[in-house]
Amino acid sequence: MSYHGVPKRLSYGGEKPFFAEKDEALAVNQPHIAPWWFPVNDHPRDKATYDVTVAVPRGNQVIGNGTLVSRRTTGARTSYHWRMRQPMSSYLAFFAAGRYRVESGVSHGLPWTVAVSKWFGPTAQAQQLRLMKASPGIVRWLSTQFGRYPFDSTGGVVTSLDTGFALENQSRPTYPFLGNGHEAHTTVVHELAHQWFGDDVSVRRWSDIWLNEGFATWAEWRYDETHGRTGAAARLRQQYSSHPASDPFWRLRIAEPGHKRLFDVPVYDRGAMTLQALRNRIGTTDLLRVLRAWAAQHSYSTGTVEEFEALAARVSGQDLDGFFDAWVRTGRRPAPTAANGLA
Ligand SMILES: [Zn+2]
Known part of the structure; x- marks a missing residue:
């Protein structure tokens, strides 16, 4: 199926949910975003597993749901292939593209990937990266309350784009700049709690x-x-x-x-x-x-x-x-x- 367009120019019912400014693009919103970048029956109960490949100019990063399967550079472009192996509602599929600082690891057997936009200065970048790296520990605490964590990876993305909201994208929530205080930490708890209530159920x-x-x-x-x-x-x-x-x-x-x-x-x-x-x-x-x-x-x-x-x-x-x-x-x-x- 062929599907093309310039998502930022499209609106529906007065909404323009696709973010693209500077050198960043972000497919994150609720309840409307999925049809801005892929053909789909956009209802939360029509879940599917996802393979998403996004090509960007070389030197940029793409972060998506789940696990990075491959990253290939051909000429001036790099393709990122992300895979969500567990069923997902369409509005929870996302990608963030741009210049990101990305770190990955494994915490208590759970792989994580976090990313912070390089538009922030070095101090803010380091601070937001530290906050994102609290995610696996928060997921671990949440699983003591609500039971088994349902996905095979976790993490978080801090965009420089002015979204005005955070969103519980499956396995990897997206946040605007959060600062450093208790409220920032609370927002991360909220979005990760949605992994059970909103994303899994x-x-x-x-x-x-x-x-x-x-x-x-x-x-x-x-x-x-x-x-x-x-x-x-x-x-x-x-x-x-x-x-x-x-x-x-x-x-x-x-x-x-x-x-x-x-x-x-x-x-x-x-x-x-x-x-x-x-x-x-x-x-x-x-x-x-x-x-x-x-x-x-x-x-x-x-x-x-x-x-x-x-x-x-x-x-x-x-x-x-x-x-x-x-x-x-x-x-x-x-x-x-x-x-x-x-x-
Ligand atoms: Zn919420």
């Missing part, structure tokens, strides 16, 4: 998005509480009291946010609060059992909000219908009751 429909964003945000809370910072129970209380009942925050029913509000703040924060309230309700052991079973039973596949609710009820042996109605289906603040995990 993907949404069956985009309206299931809180299963991605709420879970990755709760993983940040869990990471903090197990690394000497604020506990997740306190985070829930803080968030709950910082949004009074009159706050429009509570109007978004996160189980059905609607296509215009897929990535609104409540999908993340009310989503994480829901998991923490569920933890208060069923206990830490059962919550982690639910999350591990969720990842294991839906691995390389998809899941729905309804399936998650049924699993939580099954594992805990509790009737959680009222709980989930209050947290994800009602456009109001859940009452601060024991049934809602708040007393």
Whole structure:
């Protein structure tokens, strides 16, 4: 099949998701990006393995998902061939091309590749490289919480392009410049948590998005509480009291946010609060059992909000219908009751 064009010039529904400036190009976005660079049935439930070959002017690097199979220079061009062996949703396929500093290694048996744009000065480059190299250790911690890491490599890419967001590209998230503080580290935890929740277990429909964003945000809370910072129970209380009942925050029913509000703040924060309230309700052991079973039973596949609710009820042996109605289906603040995990 022949497929050609200049992706940066193409728009659809007012969106131009393909990034290309200076000498860098980046195919990273959500939910729309895949058709900007390959022909595909662009739905998260139509997963496939991927072989991607990208040719660039000699002296440039290409980073993609999974494992580098080969790199060949012929004349003025170098071709990079990347392979993702595990099933992947189309929007999680990516490549970054340009002048990158690339490092690879193996940590506790898991191969990793990290890359940082050379557009940054030497100090920033070294700092971002250090942050990216924390990825294998974070993946290891996440696997103690959520079970086996589902892919055969990890890492991360820091682009100089002004994306304004990070994205959980399968096996190798992409980040804009992150700086050096706790928030930078938290962003890496978030995107790597998506490897379980979003990438391995993907949404069956985009309206299931809180299963991605709420879970990755709760993983940040869990990471903090197990690394000497604020506990997740306190985070829930803080968030709950910082949004009074009159706050429009509570109007978004996160189980059905609607296509215009897929990535609104409540999908993340009310989503994480829901998991923490569920933890208060069923206990830490059962919550982690639910999350591990969720990842294991839906691995390389998809899941729905309804399936998650049924699993939580099954594992805990509790009737959680009222709980989930209050947290994800009602456009109001859940009452601060024991049934809602708040007393
Ligand atoms: Zn996210």
